[in-house]
Amino acid sequence: MDEVxxxxxxxxxxxxxxxxxxxxxxxxxxxxxxxLQTVYLTVLDGRARYDGRSTFRTWLFGVIRRTAAxxxxxxxxxxxxxxxxxxxEKRGAGILAPNPFAPPDAEVEHESRRDGLSHALGRxxxxxxEVLQLVFYHDxxxxxxxxxxxxxxxSARTHYARGKANLAAMLGDAKEL
Amino acid sequence: xxxxxxxxxxxxxxxxxxQESAPSFxxxxxxxxxxxxxxxxxxxxALVIATAAAVVIAAIGLAYARSLxxxxxxxxxxxWRAPSDVLLRIPGSELLGEMPALxxxxxxxxxxxxxxxxx
Numbered sequence: 001m002d003e004v005x006x007x008x009x010x011x012x013x014x015x016x017x018x019x020x021x022x023x024x025x026x027x028x029x030x031x032x033x034x035x036l037q038t039v040y041l042t043v044l045d046g047r048a049r050y051d052g053r054s055t056f057r058t059w060l061f062g063v064i065r066r067t068a069a070x071x072x073x074x075x076x077x078x079x080x081x082x083x084x085x086x087x088x089e090k091r092g093a094g095i096l097a098p099n100p101f102a103p104p105d106a107e108v109e110h111e112s113r114r115d116g117l118s119h120a121l122g123r124x125x126x127x128x129x130e131v132l133q134l135v136f137y138h139d140x141x142x143x144x145x146x147x148x149x150x151x152x153x154x155s156a157r158t159h160y161a162r163g164k165a166n167l168a169a170m171l172g173d174a175k176e177l
Numbered sequence: 178x179x180x181x182x183x184x185x186x187x188x189x190x191x192x193x194x195x196q197e198s199a200p201s202f203x204x205x206x207x208x209x210x211x212x213x214x215x216x217x218x219x220x221x222x223a224l225v226i227a228t229a230a231a232v233v234i235a236a237i238g239l240a241y242a243r244s245l246x247x248x249x250x251x252x253x254x255x256x257w258r259a260p261s262d263v264l265l266r267i268p269g270s271e272l273l274g275e276m277p278a279l280x281x282x283x284x285x286x287x288x289x290x291x292x293x294x295x296x
Binding site: 007010011014015018019022029033036037040041044045116117118132133136137164167168171172 | 179180181183184185187188190191192195196198199200201202205206208209212213216
């Protein structure tokens, strides 16, 4: 595959890739963007080659997952994790403050439902979160999700079932409250 | 308990929100290319610095090795003789330097033989 063809394929999968990068980076937009740039650089430089054994999207998702894990390790090594946690705390304080430009009620409810899902996903085990994201968000089959996650199909099915049960319980609890 | 369709619906809302906030491909691609050229510049810079460092280290090493090696004009210790050695020479030292032959006189060596002029 030449660079023009690669660029075209990347462009087609871009929106999906961003969503997956967000999931791999704990829904941090900046980290997701950086991971995506690194992935595009890796692919365009030929350091990651598509061998045609799976669909391009599945293969690309695997590259994104590995890159995000590697970036996480690097960040941890640099001690950035602590700084980020401080940043999250600050952002959290900002959310609690009253907003004079608050959106209408329907939008607030929409946002809270979305945040509820993000929060619940954040509380799930990593593999469970990944398989649910791949299946429900990206419409992949469990087999394809297993290929992205580099686990057996049986293992992916187990993570899927447990994850779904845990997520449903968490979202159900939140709904009752 | 929540069913699959409701979970799917929630994920669809999340996807919508992500797609709204996602940077465009062109934007990401431009940044990627900028990073690519920056990386290439950094690589060249690192190569230049490494080469310069290697040259400096080699020069220092060479200079140090030169300072350690003895100068070429210095004689070896086995062949060196002190200038005052001549003072240690005693009269008749030539007699002690070789084994005397049986029947020969010490005088043979000390007195030069007469020339055959008179015969």
